Amino acid sequence: MRELKFLNRFFWKYRWRLLLGIIFICVSNYFRVLQPQVIREALDLVVEQVSTYRMYEGFELGNEYFGVLSHSLMIFGAIVLLLAILMGFFLYLTRQTIIVMSRLIEYDLRELIYDHYQELSLDFYKRNNTGDLMNRITEDVNKVRMYLGPAVMYLANLISTIALVIFAMLAVSPTLTLYTLIPLPLLAISIYYVSNIIHTRSTFIQQQLSKLTSTAQEVFSGVRVVKSYVREKQQVDYFAKESDQYKNMSMDLAKIDAWFFPLMVFMVGASTILTVYVGGLQVVNGSISAGNIAEFVIYVNMLTWPVTAIGWIASIVQQAAASQKRINEFLETKTSIVDPKPEDRHDIEGEITFENVSFVYPDTGIKAIDNVSFHLKPGEKLAIIGRTGSGKTTIADLLLRMYDVTEGRILIDGKDIREQGLANLRQQIGYVPQDIFLFSDDIHNNIAFGSSTTPTRAEIEEFAGYAAVREDIEGLALGFDTLVGERGVTLSGGQKQRVSIARALIKKPDIILLDDCLSAVDTNTEQQILGYFNEALGDKTAVIITHRIYGHLKFDKIMVLEDGHVAEMGTHEELLANGGYYSEIVERQVEEVD
Numbered sequence: 001m002r003e004l005k006f007l008n009r010f011f012w013k014y015r016w017r018l019l020l021g022i023i024f025i026c027v028s029n030y031f032r033v034l035q036p037q038v039i040r041e042a043l044d045l046v047v048e049q050v051s052t053y054r055m056y057e058g059f060e061l062g063n064e065y066f067g068v069l070s071h072s073l074m075i076f077g078a079i080v081l082l083l084a085i086l087m088g089f090f091l092y093l094t095r096q097t098i099i100v101m102s103r104l105i106e107y108d109l110r111e112l113i114y115d116h117y118q119e120l121s122l123d124f125y126k127r128n129n130t131g132d133l134m135n136r137i138t139e140d141v142n143k144v145r146m147y148l149g150p151a152v153m154y155l156a157n158l159i160s161t162i163a164l165v166i167f168a169m170l171a172v173s174p175t176l177t178l179y180t181l182i183p184l185p186l187l188a189i190s191i192y193y194v195s196n197i198i199h200t201r202s203t204f205i206q207q208q209l210s211k212l213t214s215t216a217q218e219v220f221s222g223v224r225v226v227k228s229y230v231r232e233k234q235q236v237d238y239f240a241k242e243s244d245q246y247k248n249m250s251m252d253l254a255k256i257d258a259w260f261f262p263l264m265v266f267m268v269g270a271s272t273i274l275t276v277y278v279g280g281l282q283v284v285n286g287s288i289s290a291g292n293i294a295e296f297v298i299y300v301n302m303l304t305w306p307v308t309a310i311g312w313i314a315s316i317v318q319q320a321a322a323s324q325k326r327i328n329e330f331l332e333t334k335t336s337i338v339d340p341k342p343e344d345r346h347d348i349e350g351e352i353t354f355e356n357v358s359f360v361y362p363d364t365g366i367k368a369i370d371n372v373s374f375h376l377k378p379g380e381k382l383a384i385i386g387r388t389g390s391g392k393t394t395i396a397d398l399l400l401r402m403y404d405v406t407e408g409r410i411l412i413d414g415k416d417i418r419e420q421g422l423a424n425l426r427q428q429i430g431y432v433p434q435d436i437f438l439f440s441d442d443i444h445n446n447i448a449f450g451s452s453t454t455p456t457r458a459e460i461e462e463f464a465g466y467a468a469v470r471e472d473i474e475g476l477a478l479g480f481d482t483l484v485g486e487r488g489v490t491l492s493g494g495q496k497q498r499v500s501i502a503r504a505l506i507k508k509p510d511i512i513l514l515d516d517c518l519s520a521v522d523t524n525t526e527q528q529i530l531g532y533f534n535e536a537l538g539d540k541t542a543v544i545i546t547h548r549i550y551g552h553l554k555f556d557k558i559m560v561l562e563d564g565h566v567a568e569m570g571t572h573e574e575l576l577a578n579g580g581y582y583s584e585i586v587e588r589q590v591e592e593v594d
């Protein structure tokens with residue numbers, strides 16, 4: 001329950017709503033408790049007056065007597081109706097305050113978690129899977145909301161109903177109250193027990209359902225692989241097996257669920273029988289009226305739901321505590337990359353220095369970068385080449401401060417990047433990652449995403465032109481308004497890379513960082529893009545990670561990485577003369593062209 005303390009700040013924020021809600025529910029219950037009393041009065045009136053009426057029945061006076069009696073009963077009926085309306089009105093106000101409060105807190109909480117997610121560094125996202133992140137912001141928040149709204153409301157209802165009903169019962173007959181209440185704790189305990197079993201089984205069902213959904217989702221995403229390997233039958237069998245397990249679990253739940261209402265009805269029945277029996281004896285000895293028995297039977301029914309709700313509330317609170325614990329785990333996670341100057345905004349020249357940089361991935365202990373040093377003056381171009389897994393992407397991640405170096409320093413314009421504004425640093429670097437990602441939005445917005453202002457269509461077209469993708473886009477029926485991703489068309493790998501380049505270029509960055517982003521484009525398009533880079537990025541510092549040697553782009557330095565350390569470093573000519581890995585790939589590329 002300690003976990004739920006976190007939510008007290010929200011209760012405090014909306015304290016007036018909460019207080020009003022509690023007052024409304026008490027008022028509503030007050031009117032509810034008056035109803036049986038009015039009914040008791042009406043019944044007693046009938047019981048008392050019916051024998052007098054029988055005496056005059058058939059006479060003129062008898063008819064008059066009947067008229068007065070039915071008029072009085074109608075007044076009682078009208079009072080009961082009025083009380084029901086008042087009760088309903090205040091119940092409406094209760095929901096408008098407490099349930100609305102829970103929705104507002106749900107919104108605040110979700111925003112808080114999402115803001116926190118945005119702050120967290122890449123290693124957090126690598127450590128936790130997307131499904132888990134999604135669950136905590138959706139399912140877990142929903143469960144916490146059940147505690148904030150319905151559980152709080154039913155708890156207030158439970159306390160006020162029990163207090164008011166028992167008070168009204170005691171005023172009539174303490175002995176009868178005692179007998180009537182005997183079965184209720186048993187009801188509460190058994191419902192609690194049944195609710196717990198229901199909760200445990202529901203949790204397993206939920207987990208099985210998630211497994212089922214993610215299995216289906218994975219098969220849908222990998223449908224190409226499934227089909228090309230003709231694995232449809234295996235997938236169907238596997239799904240059927242999991243689905244069968246889900247069905248069995250649901251059946252088990254239905255069995256225990258079926259106990260819920262009979263148990264409730266049985267306990268209420270027991271309480272009613274006791275009331276009628278003990279109450280009947282008391283009527284005989286004259287200590288209460290016949291109307292009191294009816295009044296008590298209504299009280300018992302009134303107590304049924306709140307008492308049943310004890311088990312339900314307990315189960316909601318338990319689930320909410322478990323969910324809040326999971327939420328707190330993430331909220332307490334501190335980002336490993338701290339922005340020392342969030343407000344910092346300055347242009348940079350583009351000088352980059354790596355000083356004996358080493359980096360070990362914290363989760364795997366892999367030393368991806370080992371004592372790497374290089375220096376680029378503003379405007380210089382560096383190519384990073386190396387076998388797969390040699391640490392090229394890690395260099396890009398370190399430059400963007402997705403991770404902080406384990407040893408050494410990275411300087412931009414002579415200043416350690418850990419001492420510069422993080423947002424400013426990233427703002428000045430135009431980055432095209434290796435694994436291209438486009439949002440499920442139109443192409444215009446995907447490119448505009450790179451810009452801090454709202455670019456015009458002409459600008460978007462201009463930068464799409466620089467990335468040599470403009471013609472491809474204009475060839476689509478909806479042009480730049482074409483939706484991409486899950487809801488739209490599927491662009492080819494090369495088109496996606498170029499849209500992503502346009503997104504980086506429109507940022508007008510001081511440093512450009514491209515991670516193998518021309519791997520899926522043909523040589524002509526590559527030349528077109530590089531031509532633009534030569535022309536427009538002339539004064540920008542560029543770090544280009546590649547597996548190919550580009551004849552069209554003149555690099556000031558070429559760095560060959562091997563297992564995280566610098567194996568070769570120099571100009572094209574120097575490395576060719578070296579006869580190492582670089583000259584090998586140049587030779588291979590020349591052979592391919594021949």
Ligand SMILES: Nc1ncnc2c1ncn2[C@@H]1O[C@H](COP(=O)(O)OP(=O)(O)OP(=O)(O)O)[C@@H](O)[C@H]1O
Nearest residue numbers: 126361364366368387388389390391392393394395
């Ligand atoms: N998030 C990570 N956590 C742990 N280890 C990682 C992570 N990312 C990369 N590595 C490891 O670090 C090493 C360098 O990886 P990196 O992605 O930088 O290589 P690369 O040269 O860019 O490869 P490629 O050319 O295939 O993209 C590899 O051994 C890789 O397994």
